[in-house]
Amino acid sequence: MNMQTAPRHGQTPEVGQPHTRNEEASHDLSIRVRDLSLWYGQSQALKGLDIDIFEKNVTALIGPSGCGKSTFLRCLNRMNDLIPGVRIEGLVEMDGHDVNTARMDEVALRRRVGMVFQKPNPFPKSIYENIAYAPRMHDLVSRKAEQDEVVEKALRDAGLWEEVKDKLHQPGTSLSGGQQQRLCIARAIAVQPDVILMDEPTSALDPISTATIEDLMDKLKQQFTIVTVTHNMQQAARVADYTAFFHLGEIIEYNDTRTMFSNPATKKAEDYITGRYG
Amino acid sequence: MQTNQLLALFSGALLLLGLIAFFLGRAKAARVRASGTAMYAQPDQYAWFAVLATAGPAVAVSLIGAFAMLLMGAEIPTPYLLAGSLVVAAVGLMVGMNRVHPDFHARQAIERVIRWILIGAALISIFTTFGILFSIVFEALRFFQMHSFWDFITGTVWNPGASFLAAAGRADEGGSAALFGSVPLFAGTFMITAIAMLVAIPIGLLAAIYMAEFAPKRVRTLAKPTLEVLAGIPTVVYGFFAAITVAPIIVNVANALGLDASFNNAVAPGVVMGIMIIPFISSLSDDVINSVPDSMRQGSLALGMTKGETIRDVVIPAALPGIISASLLAVSRALGETMIVVMAAGMRPNLTANPLEDMTTVTVRIVAALTGDLEFESAETLSAFALGLVLFGVTLSLNLVSVLMIRRFREKYRVNNL
């Protein structure tokens, strides 16, 4: 670490731990990441990351474009497997399992680590089917009544039920952008994952839909661990318990959100947060 | 022979006039320019304009004359017509030369003429469609004057045998009356098309799924053109293959199973036609599956679906309009396919549900009616056009529906390469 990025206050925290603790948040470990590196062919996109992600928290990943935050997010449910030429080293541990081993079934992992994407991507099915599909495939429901229940609960949790309850059998694509994104969130929570990854979930939405989804994240963290990538600093400040600042494939600072935005430990993070670059 | 020589003479004279126009025009323009006057265009452009002014009207006059002779039966002796055209060319030459003038926009004039020539070329494709339509409709109408449309559509016996007697004015001499009930022909056509689709759609679609979703890139770049070889083999070759190789195999297999099969069974042409059609389905389906946005796949995989489930439940439903559209095109192709059935299917109109029997198709009867030394006026010959009319209508509607479906798909996913 060079002078600029060295922490300025207090001591260096333990490896992977946030610099300052958020006393209101839970500290049960959900995902442990140690020395995680990733290469796209020859170029290294992630350089030895260490981070502990806590259960039933919102953890925001911020940083300038191309800093590796989305790539890191996709390591957590092995979506990077889909890209040819990707090589990963290091440990991503969840529930006592190293997720990057051949023994770990990536389909099972994704079942427990759900994901919401930048652009809403509802399936070409009805609203009802969009949600019922995965629980049915995963044998989470056996009877029709159970299925209806799951769909209603997921839609209620996603704050969409009132808006769509009369048109459950219309195609998912008939909804507005913000509704589609909430449908995708409902779809993700219907399978009862432990973790939900959100990759800039509001970047394609209008401000009102964005606010709705931010409220939703706040509610959902009672049930789920949420890791979100965002370009929008205010959003991180509003919704996150912890924030990690990424730069050029490294985590420069991992801190309690309030501290991060009021009194960052590193110069780089401060420059980015105050808008000097990025 | 006389006409040919006259035509050669005419072309030669016209070419000569054109050359004269070019060089005179250029010389005059160059002279004007040399005298220091600013002109709107280059000397070459004036020269070309002079050529167009010379040749254009002359060719137009001779063509109009030719059409007048053909269409209205006007009696214009060819030598007079050609001579007249040459006179027009000479007049055109003089007008063109006159226009070589500093104030004349030769370039724009040429541009206008070229635009009209290009429009004319573009209209030829429209004329072709209308040509097909009219040629079929007129002859079909003549057929329907002899035999009722209703009998044609609903009749179950196709027996044109005696119609040549009727054409020769000896209708009462034949044993039985000619019957034109097209149901057995359409039944045969649909049977063979159905067999072809049973082969082509599963294999083509699954091959497309493999190429688009599973295959390594190298396999895909190799497999797609290889499959398309199947579509490039001439249909007459497939016909030979079906008749000589496949049909005996089918008969042997059927016999081994204790069934009776004709050598002109419907299975052999059906299967071979299906093989031919595989690349139509696989290529288009592959394109369509590839243009299903990746975000759909990721959305499904992120829910913990396996790759197979993602393909079956998300990708294929999304690609369905395109796949249906490809299948409709394939059906239209199979309905109109001629050589395979002419060579491998039967000649006997046979209304049966057993694909191992011989049966005939619409296209086979069209060919049968139009080959050999038949009187063009006979009902049998004209029946080919009635069958052609139905074929035209069915394939045209299938194509249109298919185009609309693919357009819907394209708008939905905003892809432009389909």
Place this chain on the structure above:
Amino acid sequence: MSQSFDDISAQLKSRHRKSARLKWISMGALGMAGLFLVLFFADMLSKGLPAFQQAYVQVELDYNEDATRMGRAAMDPEVSRIVSRSFERLIPGMLRDDPDLLGTREQRWVLANSEVDQYLKGHRNKLSEAEREVVDELAESGQVTLKFNTTFFSRGDSKMAESSGILAAAVGTVMTMLVTLAIAFPIGVMTAVYLEEFAPDNRLTQIIEININNLAAIPSILFGLLGLAIFINFFGVPRSSPLVGGMTLALMTLPVIIIATRTALRSVPDSIRHAAFGVGCSRWQVVRDHVLPLAMPGIMTGSIIGLAQAMGETAPLIIVGMVAFIPDVSASFTQAATVLPAQIFTWAGEPDRAFVEKTAGGILVLLSILIFLNATAVVLRKKFERRW
């Protein structure tokens, strides 16, 4: 609340199996299509390759008086039974042309008849026991043998399998294709240039576009009906001629060329047009001097592919009468002719088994030409492929 990885993995087992099954089945489908292709070519090669060899027999010819009337008399009666009748028929003519031959003798390799040919190739044949003995004897002394079949490439159709060839049909194909290209290429390119570079986006343009797409999907036999009703019956173009065949095929090839040319024109970037307009070129000059030359490789590729398609087309040509029996090479665009696929069709209908081999041989020649054309198109595309 949530299941452990082990529980989920256990539940996933059968789902993974299903997924793998889809992969194997779809791979199998592709493999099956490939297998069809291999089987097809293997079948054609095994049936067609023997056609390039033909049985010849060495005979002692005795040009006597009788032979001027009946060629058979010049040969030993035993041997004459296995010699092709097409040769016997030539002898009187030979003697008439060259009277000096009369009374001389010579040894000569001549065509054997097709039964001998089939016998030597181990196929079914109608030779009698005695004839087989003669052939076996002659074969042993090297007087009957299989040689490269020059007849196949130097003659036209014949009623006798051993003396029939593809030359007349090949020449007919070349002439027909010349007519097709001469019509379809300029009109196709002009149409595409109009639609891409000149046409305003109006109703007429849309109609033309829809119409072209439709034309590409109309069954080929209907083009034959057009050729028959309009070109032959209305305009009086001679039936069976390369002219009418070429005109009919030209209309079929038109959409292929138009679509290919439009794609090629579209791939020329607008920056080039803008640059040319910027130096004061008119629209036509831009197209002629800048866009068309750059699009030419694409246009050529499309035209070659269209030509290959037209070359294999049979159905419309049957309707316009190009299935005539053509023993001699035709010299004019207005005389009756036949083309390779039509020749294949005619031979496929011959009852004589020796013709099966000829048919497959003709198919091999046709396929070779088509493969060559398509390979040329691919090479052309690869060579001139340019990314802007």
